Amino acid sequence: MKRIALLPEGSVSHEAVAYLLGDEPVELVYHKLISDVFLSTAQGKTDYSVIPIENTIEGSVSLHMDWLVNEVDIPMRVEWVYPSIQNLIGDRQEFISEAGEIDYSRIEKILSHPVATAQCQQFIRQHAPQAELINAGSTTEAVGIVKANPGKGWAAIGTTLGAATHGLDVLAKRITDHDNNFTRFVLIGHQELPPLNRPVEQQKTSVLVTLPEDFAGALHQVLAAFAWRRLNLSRIESRPTKKKLGSYYFYIDVLESVDSVLLTAAFGEIEALGCQVRVLGSYPSFTYQDQEQNSEVR
Numbered sequence: 001m002k003r004i005a006l007l008p009e010g011s012v013s014h015e016a017v018a019y020l021l022g023d024e025p026v027e028l029v030y031h032k033l034i035s036d037v038f039l040s041t042a043q044g045k046t047d048y049s050v051i052p053i054e055n056t057i058e059g060s061v062s063l064h065m066d067w068l069v070n071e072v073d074i075p076m077r078v079e080w081v082y083p084s085i086q087n088l089i090g091d092r093q094e095f096i097s098e099a100g101e102i103d104y105s106r107i108e109k110i111l112s113h114p115v116a117t118a119q120c121q122q123f124i125r126q127h128a129p130q131a132e133l134i135n136a137g138s139t140t141e142a143v144g145i146v147k148a149n150p151g152k153g154w155a156a157i158g159t160t161l162g163a164a165t166h167g168l169d170v171l172a173k174r175i176t177d178h179d180n181n182f183t184r185f186v187l188i189g190h191q192e193l194p195p196l197n198r199p200v201e202q203q204k205t206s207v208l209v210t211l212p213e214d215f216a217g218a219l220h221q222v223l224a225a226f227a228w229r230r231l232n233l234s235r236i237e238s239r240p241t242k243k244k245l246g247s248y249y250f251y252i253d254v255l256e257s258v259d260s261v262l263l264t265a266a267f268g269e270i271e272a273l274g275c276q277v278r279v280l281g282s283y284p285s286f287t288y289q290d291q292e293q294n295s296e297v298r
């Protein structure tokens with residue numbers, strides 16, 4: 001049975017992988033921190049790791065992208081999108097007013113994963129601007145900490161699964177800044193992923209391009225290699241190489257399989273320009289299908 005490393009039970013990562021794999025027989029191995037999720041597969045303790053890499057509201061999850069690029073060398077095997085539905089979680093009895101409503105002014109601290117907190121800024125500003133915001137390793141870890149500290153006016157931002165896992169109440173439902181909030185996840189692993197029981201919608205290749213030096217039109221030339229071959233890009237992002245101030249690499253997603261002759265030729269052309277090309281993975285990509293919503297984890 002394949003072993004899959006991920007953030008703790010009740011995290012968005014947990015909901016997301018349950019949605020992707022459905023009834024596939026796998027063993028989920030929970031880790032407190034995303035660094036341990038990466039290291040678990042890097043050290044061969046698990047076959048795959050679940051990594052959130054991008055969010056609608058917060059954009060790229062930079063810490064995780066940096067781990068993918070700098071700390072480990074593990075190919076991306078599948079990508080999928082899953083809604084991040086965040087809720088305010090706590091012990092209802094602590095915050096209930098005499099009128100029977102939740103009194104948000106009693107909240108002293110709100111704990112969560114920083115990416116989740118960033119998705120709920122409007123709610124926090126409107127209802128609990130007094131609350132001190134505290135970072136946790138995952139949304140569900142935040143819920144666990146709140147559970148372990150009763151009577152202190154602490155609340156967490158997390159999933160309904162996280163609330164159920166730790167036996168706390170949902171104080172306010174769906175508190176993200178807008179409902180259309182999705183997170184893009186990848187499974188990374190050294191072995192190919194067996195085909196999933198769903199039609200492949202799109203094949204993608206993720207690549208890192210490092211420019212040799214800062215010369216005029218360098219990025220234009222890189223992009224031209226894709227453009228005149230009509231290779232469609234779905235994402236381009238620059239990140240610091242961490243070696244020299246002002247030195248960046250480009251992270252590029254191409255909507256094509258790495259086996260395509262066009263892509264091979266584009267990479268050859270880019271390398272001929274003196275750039276380095278590193279393929280991070282070539283994998284199927286799945287969008288979120290509402291009707292398949294897994295009711296058990298929502």
Ligand SMILES: O=C(O)C(=O)C[C@]1(C(=O)O)C=C[C@@H](O)C=C1
Binds near residue numbers: 013055061116
């Ligand atoms: O903390 C969790 O529940 C996670 O799965 C992590 C994570 C992230 O790192 O981006 C995943 C998706 C959410 O949008 C917020 C947090």
